[in-house]
Amino acid sequence: MNHRVLFARIPKGVPVPEDFGFDSVPVPSPADGQFLSRTLWLSLDPYYRNVMKGNQLYADRLQPGDPMVGETVAEIVESKHPDFRPGEIVVVRNGWQEFALSDGKGVAKVDPALAPPSTALGVLGMPGLTGYAGLVYLGEPKPGETVVVSAATGPVGSTVGQVARLVGARAVGIAGSADKCRYAVEELGYAACVNYREGDLREQLKQACPRGIDVYFDNVAGDTLAAVLTRLALGARVILCGMIEAYSMDKPPAGPWLGPVVGARATMKGLVVYDWIHKQEEQRRVVGDWIRQGQFRYREDIAEGIASAPEAFCRLMRGENFGKSLVRVSAA
Ligand code: NAP
Numbered sequence: 001m002n003h004r005v006l007f008a009r010i011p012k013g014v015p016v017p018e019d020f021g022f023d024s025v026p027v028p029s030p031a032d033g034q035f036l037s038r039t040l041w042l043s044l045d046p047y048y049r050n051v052m053k054g055n056q057l058y059a060d061r062l063q064p065g066d067p068m069v070g071e072t073v074a075e076i077v078e079s080k081h082p083d084f085r086p087g088e089i090v091v092v093r094n095g096w097q098e099f100a101l102s103d104g105k106g107v108a109k110v111d112p113a114l115a116p117p118s119t120a121l122g123v124l125g126m127p128g129l130t131g132y133a134g135l136v137y138l139g140e141p142k143p144g145e146t147v148v149v150s151a152a153t154g155p156v157g158s159t160v161g162q163v164a165r166l167v168g169a170r171a172v173g174i175a176g177s178a179d180k181c182r183y184a185v186e187e188l189g190y191a192a193c194v195n196y197r198e199g200d201l202r203e204q205l206k207q208a209c210p211r212g213i214d215v216y217f218d219n220v221a222g223d224t225l226a227a228v229l230t231r232l233a234l235g236a237r238v239i240l241c242g243m244i245e246a247y248s249m250d251k252p253p254a255g256p257w258l259g260p261v262v263g264a265r266a267t268m269k270g271l272v273v274y275d276w277i278h279k280q281e282e283q284r285r286v287v288g289d290w291i292r293q294g295q296f297r298y299r300e301d302i303a304e305g306i307a308s309a310p311e312a313f314c315r316l317m318r319g320e321n322f323g324k325s326l327v328r329v330s331a332a
Helices: 047-052 117-121 126-139 155-166 178-186 201-208 222-229 259-263 273-292 306-317
Strands: 002-007 020-025 035-042 072-079 089-092 099-102 146-150 170-175 192-195 213-218 232-240 300-304 324-328
Touching: 035 089, 035 117, 072 099, 072 117, 089 099, 089 117, 117 126, 126 146, 126 155, 126 213, 126 232, 146 155, 146 222, 155 170, 155 213, 170 178, 170 201, 178 192, 192 201, 201 222, 213 222, 222 232, 300 306, 306 324
Parallel strands: 146 170, 146 213, 170 192, 213 232, 300 324
Antiparallel strands: 002 020, 035 072, 035 099, 072 089
C-alpha cells in the first residue's frame, strides 16, 4: 500500500497536525512513458504554508483531500519511460507519499557519488540554489564587504553565509538561538552571529557590523528586516528572498507589504538626487527641448508675495497644492 499525507484544510495561523489527513491506497503501476518511484526523502519547505493558503505565486494548487505537494528524492522501482531505469535516484515531486508515478518532466537524476542524495533537496538543491544565485547575482558581494543573512543556519541562509565567506566577504548571521549562533560561527565560518531573541537586535547589529551592512539577504521580513534597514551602508543591496514571519498570518502585517516585490522579481533602490548632479546638464537640455517642442507639460501652483509663503507651504504639506508650489516674491 501507498501511505499518503493529505491536505485537509487551510491552517489558521501556524499549522497544526490536524490540518493534515492520512490515507492508504494501492501502489499505482506505470503506464507507457511513466515510471514509479519510492520516496526516500521528502523536503519540507516554508513555502508549503503559502501553497496551503492558495498563494498564486506557486504552480501548486491544493484541494482538501489531495496528497500534499512537495519535492522528494526517490528511487525508481519500475519504469516504462525510455530515459529512466529502476535503481536510479531522482529528484521528483512525489509529494507527501511513499510512492508516485511520474512522466519524467522536471525530473533530475541524482549522482549519489557526488554527495548524500538528501542534499539534492537542501544545499545542492532548490534552497542552495536560492542562496547561491541570490547572493552571487543579486547581492554581488565584494571582498571585505559585510553580508548579513537571516535564518542563517537553514539551507538558504547557510549557503548565503558560506558563499559570502568564500568570496572574501565578512558574513554575519542572524539566528534564533544561542546554539544556532554558535554553530554559525564555529561550523559555518560566520564572522559573527546575533541572536534576535536576546537583547536589542539593532544594538547587536551595530556591534557586529561597525562599518554598516553592504548586503542583506532577507529570509524572514518583519522586525528583523526593519532592524537591518537601519544599519545599511552606502550603496547596500537588499535581497528579499523569504518572508517566513508572515507565512502563517492570515493578513499581511502592518506597514508596507513587500510580498509583491518578491513575486514581481522587482528591484527597489534608494535615490538621492545629489548623486545625479552630473546629469543635470543633460536633463536641462533634453527636457528643455521637449518643453520648447510642446511635448512636455508642467503646471505651477503660485502664491503671491513673500508673506503668503507659510500658508502656501502648509497647503503643500496638506497635499492641497496642484503642480509645483511656488511663491512669486517679486515680478521679474
Ligand atoms: P529554514 O531556514 O530551514 O527554516 C526557516 C527558519 O526561519 C527557521 O528555522 C527560523 O530560523 C527562521 N524564522 C524566523 N522567523 C520565523 C518565524 N516567524 N516562523 C518560523 N521560522 C522563522 O528555511 P529555508 O528553506 O532555508 O528558507 C529560508 C527562507 O527562504 C524562507 O523564507 C523561504 O520561504 C525562502 N525561500 C525563498 C525562495 C525564493 O525563491 N525566493 C526559495 C527558497 C526559500 P531562526 O530561528 O534562525 O530565526
